[in-house]
Amino acid sequence: MERVSLDDCDPSEAADGVRLALLAGTDSMNVQHFEIEPDATVDEHSHPHEQTGFIVAGELTFLVGGEEIVCGPGDSYAIPGGESHAAENRGDETVRGVDIFSPPRENPNWQSD
Structure with missing residues (x-):
C-alpha cells in the first residue's frame, strides 16, 4: 500500500492561480489534488x-x-480520454478538489498538454 x-x-503551478499535486497511484490510475x-x-x-474528479470547495x-x-461542492464529474476541455473559477472562493486519472498521469508537462 502507498500512502x-x-x-x-x-x-506545481500549472497556470497562474492553478496548483496541482500528484498524490498516490498504481499501475492503472493516480490521484491529483488541485x-x-x-x-x-x-x-x-x-x-x-x-x-x-470531485469538488470539495468552490x-x-x-x-x-x-x-x-458548473460543478460545486459534492459534485463529481467524468471526462473521457481525448475529450477537449477547459475550466474556469468564476467565483470568489478557491476551488479545491481531487482528480483521478487512468492510466496514471505521472510527471505531466503542464505547459504542453
Whole structure:
C-alpha cells in the first residue's frame, strides 16, 4: 500500500492561480489534488487519460464541446480520454478538489498538454 499526504507534496503551478499535486497511484490510475484561485483558468486541452474528479470547495465551470457545466461542492464529474476541455473559477472562493486519472498521469508537462 502507498500512502501520500498532501502535506508532503510540493504542488506545481500549472497556470497562474492553478496548483496541482500528484498524490498516490498504481499501475492503472493516480490521484491529483488541485486548487484553482478565483478568476484562474485552465486552458482548453486534452489528454489520453480518463479523468474523474470531485469538488470539495468552490465552484468550477467546465467548458466542454461548447457547453458550460458548473460543478460545486459534492459534485463529481467524468471526462473521457481525448475529450477537449477547459475550466474556469468564476467565483470568489478557491476551488479545491481531487482528480483521478487512468492510466496514471505521472510527471505531466503542464505547459504542453
